[in-house]
Amino acid sequence: MSTHKSVLLQEVVDGLALKPGETLVDGTFGGGGHTREIVRRYGDKVKVITIDQDPSTGADITGNFRDIDKLLGETKPDAILLDLGFSSDQMDTSGRGFSFQKDEPLDMRMGQSGPTAAEILNSWDEHAIELILRGFGEERFSKKIARAIVSRRKIQPFATTFDLADTVLSVRPRTFRDKIHPATKTFQALRIAVNEELSALEKGLEKGFEALKPGGRFAVISFHSLEDRMVKNFFRDNRKEGKAELVTKKPITPSEEETRENPRSRSAKLRIIKKI
Ligand SMILES: C[S@@+](CC[C@H](N)C(=O)[O-])C[C@H]1O[C@@H](n2cnc3c(N)ncnc32)[C@H](O)[C@@H]1O
Known part of the structure; x- marks a missing residue:
């Protein structure tokens, strides 16, 4: 249902x-x-x-x-x-990593083709990632988040939603003023990019x-x-x-x-x- x-x-x-x-x-x-x-x-x-x-x-x-x-x-x-x-x-039960609330494989594909969100984060250059975050997420901290993504993947490639949510939180910790989770825009941007x-x-x-x-x-x-x-x-x-x-x-x-x-x-x- x-x-x-x-x-x-x-x-x-x-x-x-x-x-x-x-x-x-x-x-x-x-x-x-x-x-x-x-x-x-x-x-x-x-x-x-x-x-x-x-x-x-x-x-x-x-x-x-x-x-x-x-x-x-x-x-x-x-x-x-x-x-x-x-x-x-798709968010609640697909298990494809649309939400930062649950630790799932970072896939985000609604269809069955093209690179996953993890593949994009592990391979695109820093500037391209920054452009996605800014362009599709209107994320103010796009530059800092893109930098953090690239430094993290050198140590360990991205595999799950929590890997990404934690990386965003390392740059932008949640404060009491935040109405939405700091990773919301990053997740939105990546979903838009993955599914073109x-x-x-x-x-x-x-x-x-x-x-x-x-x-x-x-x-x-x-x-x-x-x-x-x-x-x-x-x-x-x-x-x-x-x-x-x-x-x-x-x-x-x-x-x-x-x-x-x-x-x-x-x-x-x-x-x-x-x-x-
Ligand atoms: C907001 S939901 C639709 C909800 C639906 N109107 C209802 O009342 O239950 C969007 C759906 O569109 C599909 N979708 C998004 N982009 C699509 C595309 N480019 N081609 C085909 N389906 C797409 C998604 O897989 C998702 O199932």
Whole structure:
């Protein structure tokens, strides 16, 4: 059973405004919460095709939404949903090292290919590591942390989440003023790098929009500013070129009640466009 709490559930389902006979592609199936709510609301009046790069989710198609055109073949969807990032199930039970709360192998791959987080930390040069931490984590101590990572790996290569969390703490001990654990941004940055999340989003937006039928809706939930900027600019450019209209002029964000019940939803932003 999934422990993942879907974000902006009703807002997504309302915003997609599905009609009988339409096909939705849920490109980030995860714990399946959004798809379940759609099935609850529409029954078999709409068709849902689910994709996830993590085979353990049980999605119809295992694959990366960056290849959505190839994954869908001839299918032209009426709506696409991307709910970015990782799920609580991956964090809590995958054993792949997404959380600094538990000592697990430092893998962080949501899919099955590419280098693990440990391999990146053990081989990339100091400057490249610093750039990831600053660029994808907006980590203020990126330089110091990158230096500490490189000195540590000379003595012992990184293998587990605690190796990394301890290294960050050696540079930035936790103080009573910290609202979040000092390793939070480092873990986020590394996850984005391991899964090449920004380039996947760029491709997924382009190819997903192309695949949509005219009149089709594209809904994206993002969780940090780099992603949201990319979605916002992509939507805006298509509107300017007369290819789309904005369904959401401003991003939809969770209610106070939702953020209280699900702190993970805090930074969520939902944007939707309609292809002309
Ligand atoms: C936030 S969760 C989705 C939760 C889901 N909407 C729900 O309500 O349960 C994100 C999911 O997207 C998947 N994912 C992230 N990036 C992906 C990509 N580029 N291609 C395919 N799946 C991706 C992750 O493996 C994860 O299962």
